[in-house]
Amino acid sequence: MIRARSLEKRFGAKRALRGVDLDVAGGDFVVVTGPNGSGKTTLLRLVAGLLAPTAGELEVATERAGIGFLSHEPLVYRELTPIENLQLFARLYRIPERGERIGMLLERFGLWEVRHERAGTFSRGMLQRLALCRTLLHDPGLLLLDEPFNALDAEGAGLLDRELAELRGERTFLVATHDPARLAPLESGRLALA
């Protein structure tokens, strides 16, 4: 599903990613590790198509609509409620029966009770839960998750553990994390960036 050869990304004189080779097949769960500044986020953004490689080859065998991208930022409008945010993205992704899908995700991630409150009033952990709802909303085949456990409390992390375990094998994962031990039971491969 993803094939990269000698993939490199520079921002001006600064090299953010150097010579990465990567093969990810459909159904794989690949964990990307490395210290700060090693290029984990850059790699995910390249695969998502948000950045263009400076050198090397990159092939991603899925359409834009088939990608679920969880970024450092929650990528939700703070002035809108969870329902309004998810309704907007559900429309853009042309999700049929979006009310049902949104309700199910908000229930699953424990945001149903606050569905009419503005996202700007949420804690970082609640925003991360909402970001996960947005990422999974269109049932993507390829999930690019950047530090998915970031800011989640024990309950939220447990919910995400269960969600990932459920989707493991049915979806393709590329997950950047500083805590690979947590994902060890799920991972099928690992890419260590230096």
Next chain:
Amino acid sequence: MSGYAADVLALARKDLLLELRARDTLPAMLLFVVTALVVFHFALPGDASETAAKGLLWVAIVFTALLGLARAFVAEREQGLLDALVLSPADRSAIWLAKSLAVLAFLVAAEAVALPAFSIFFSGVDGPTVAGVALADLGICAIGTLVAAMSVAGRARELLLPLLFLPLALPAIAGGVGASVAADPARYLGFLALYDAVFALLAWASFEYVVVE
């Protein structure tokens, strides 16, 4: 409704809802345009020509538009949301069109106050002036939204936006002033319509390259 139109509508509705909640663009535009007209009213001598007054009206309109454009992508910039919009299967030009429509709505709302205020402070606003303002608005919002998206990525975005916008908007401003003061406004209105068509098409076609590296 086609998928494209539905996307534009959903995105524009979102921008209007954000403004309704945050109220951080339209009040600033209204305050600026009214203040500018009040200052011009006291600064111009009593026997100043109508041409001079109309010129100042256009100065107020252009800088009010610039104020709106500077705020156009604030939510997307501060919260990285352009990534989420760009990743969605919606056509990227729909993002531009929706944002242009939202900026146009704010600008028209500001002008709905500015033009009557101009009539009170200076002279009546005639049909060609209103037509010139309406046509110039379209071009200003079309090209302004494109350069606002370009300046989002830059570090010196507050400087970049006027640097890019004002030279590109100059023909629209000149056409608008011409339509307001010339004896034969039709020529200028025709020019404005042509400017709108060319720059809207240009912005529509190039927005994808602006938001994707």
